[in-house]
Amino acid sequence: MEFHLLGPLTVIDDGVPVPLGGVIKRGALAHLLIHANCVVPTSGLLTALWPGDTPLTARKMLQNAVRDLRRVLSSDPARHRGSGGRAALVTEAPGYRLRVDPETIDLFRFRQAVERGHADVAAGSYESAAGVLREALGLWRGVALADLVEDGLVWPEPTAWENTRLDALEALFEAELACGRHQAVLGELHAVAAAEPTRERLSCQMMLALYRCGRQTDALAAYRRIRVELVERYGLEPTREMQKLERQILEHAPELDPPSRPALINVATLPRTDTVRGTPPPGRAGLTAVRGRTPRPHRLNDFTVERKRITLVWVRHTLEGQGHDALSVQDGLREAEKAVREEAERFGGTMAHAVGPLFSTLFGHPETGENDAARAVRAAFAVRDRLTAGSTGPAPVAPATRAGLHVAVATGDAYLLFRHGDADAAPRVTGEVADRCFRLLALAPQGQVRVCEVTRRASEPDIAYRVGPEPPDGWEAVRIRRQRHDGADADASAAGPWSSRLRNTPDSPPTPPANGPGPTLPQVPA
Template structure:
């Protein structure tokens, strides 16, 4: 029996096609063949057959019927007794056990690997034959019949990219053999269909040049450069640019007599290969895919060099030409702020320079604390963008709140007396669309857009100590910020301050600035992959739980459901001591109260097997965490020590953070057992460089139990809620200068620097 997935799905028995009925039956078989000899969880199959959470309530029953039908159709003949191909039930799903040579996908990968090995050994003619045979296995798009029925699996896109990569390997082998005329037509067809693949464009340029068509070769470069700039804002890679220069100078290294040209890799986005060859029928482990060899024009900064000898391909190294620049059009919030001194102080004294430098530092810190980024700063004017990495809502709330925080921290225009700082703050906030160009990881993007100039021009109309907002900003933030209408123009609005949130009875404590601090720290943890723990301390009624709730709501609004995983420490001895850890684990696995034990186990098993490929490690984690999600009586009688459960819980979420940012919230931590405190206190410190953010609320009793809580840890912060003392703007800025540069701090008195 032969299984063909490189084209419409076909099953051939004794030269005769086997009839498969229904899209669900064909889809089940196709997905299992893509993962041949691997256990495929039932949840994966359900998501493949019913994407976007559209599965009916009877989905599992439909899947079981499809499997039953496949077993009856495929394995009812006498030859099925030999065990050549079998559809097995293996927890947590199914496995298609089949001899690799019976699946055309495996033959494709096998012949490709052999062809690449031959080319690496300096035998391009033999490599071309093997690669051609592999490409001839394709009868159209992979699982074309399922694609026509609406199936869109990432594995199929990966297979198509692999096919294109192999075609480029084949062209390289043919060019090495001097058969540029033979592949010219195929290259032109491929470049027309995939105009942004630089490797095949370079191959076409080289083939045209060797055919004596130098002008056409340069025309190909011009076309691909125009497409890259217009569609992506990118210049061609260094390898393609070097090839163009070599053609312009008619470099002799491009000729056949000079030997083959060492090749350069395609861009990183075309290198990924998610589909891997099937393991042997008696194996159930996961194998990695074949490693590409046969790169196209090395990025050396010089003209292409001759490959006098070929070194064997190294399977542990894959060279990638990564483009560090990218452009993106995005709605953002734009804040422009001017920190201005009176003209009488503009005498160029060092004290004034220190004051302005300290003010600029305060501006930058407040912007970053509110989730923004300063993208331009000149003299006394700074400009910042907000909403660069949120859900696309423009970041108006953060921009206005940052402007208010800067005004409250720095503005002294209305002050008098010996402690007043003669510094005025003018701020303007707008929203609009800008074009962002990122030049490198971690660098501020260069921004272009009319809204940037409009925001700066508004500063001339802003009185000292005021934050001017456009009408669009006011409408987007009126639930968060209080405004008053301007007198000069009806469309002018001035931000007065943050609105407070009222309970049905009484008023919640104002924790706005602490909330902004938490959001800034979680953004830092996510962007820089730095684990961090924040402990919020306060007496009962200080607003600790309210702060955690608002923090969760804000993050969920920005990044979607499931961003924050929260749990509450038990309030009575009768509750399970690991109640908070159980709630957090259940939230991560998507387990709801009332779910049956089989569904709970299945959800937990899927997550554990995904995070821990090692069977032994996965079994240990699963055995320790299962009692945590069961009924309390079952958990107590499971015989698993609490210390082991906590250790497994810690390892689980530290591993989750390796794959995506994680935010854990634990309320009333001061009530927790000693073992829980030990785990939570060191959770971030022991996680390594991952975006794991832990925030816990606690009463002052925590410091009585653990006086050194958080002390001496670089990745820990303690925030205390309580009554705050008023600090004058002059005192705040002077204190900042004293701590930042005590040897250069000016004395400021009576509005004049001494």
């Protein structure tokens, strides 16, 4: 007979689930299993089963549950005659003791395996640790004692088990990263880190995995997102370890390299050609090796590199209000990603990255156009209006998931990395323009669209900006501008009623209202 606590309470007898009956019987068995082979006072059982007021008939109901449990545990004794592994529920003052082989309880096996895994990690036996910890985590079948939680029996012990599970996950990811399997665990690591944003060790592991996968920009974006959340919610800066990791990522520190990393290429030394796909120009050595490794002139690990002028739009999405559960957060992020993708494509852009609540779009790929910056800013307005309260877009979000938006736009030369054999995938972007866009995003006030000086100059014929010297946090885009036939400017707000007009095709500006300019954008305090 086996007992499963790491999920809905289940008893398995010779491979067959055993019916346990009502919540009193299942709760009593679970509490006795938690304290297996120890005497549990009757008063303790009564408090566990009736956390509020204990009914007058509680002791009688408990006695009936104990009698039924004894019948379950001793069912078909002839089949088990001579085996010493049978559980027994005995009366022992001042309550009851469940005598059971600990090996038959999944919680005990989980704890034992986790201890072995931690010991292997400490000893540097990472392959062994990864196998042991995966086996331990495989014992979980969902939320511990999920059926009892649904019935209102919420005890402190399952919370401690969940913390042990998260510790085991962190140890597992440490082992997998030490074995060089950063690509294999990135998806799982990202999901766990997103669900547990306050566990900074998980966040550091995700940043390291992203960096080792060639996604330095995404790793830095993850750091900035975590820092903003810590500062805004708790008034705390990231730990010294996380700040050190950010500096190491920025510096391409050698200690971040995986155990068996392929030859690295210094992107900053790429030749200034439109495309690095064929033979390098005469007199140029092509790509330059880093740290003395053998150079490969046309490949950056598994990528082909193209240098061109692009415009980036970064969006940071935060759900407004309190009390969001995991499902509503997931739905909100899914809605946000869909909105960013659709609006970018409608204005001729490409979805580049989606990492948690951070999304980026790319304009100027595959073809560079003179109006890339203007289309990027118009797309930024459309995304903001669609995801914030008062959206009039084709798919406004539900009130429960309306979001606070921070938006930044930057234009400049960048390196686009294309993975070989995956021509349809969006390129990865690196270079100074990506870092500049991140800095703007970190400083952008909620609800505003902030752009760099290059974007402002390129888009000013189409976009109106707040007048004044260039602020350190970029220019605030306030209106979409349309040139009238008489040469005068007709301004229209990018907020409110103008949102519906933004939904025209990117290359055909909408017609302004017949009675003149549209309403001005409400001012958002910096």
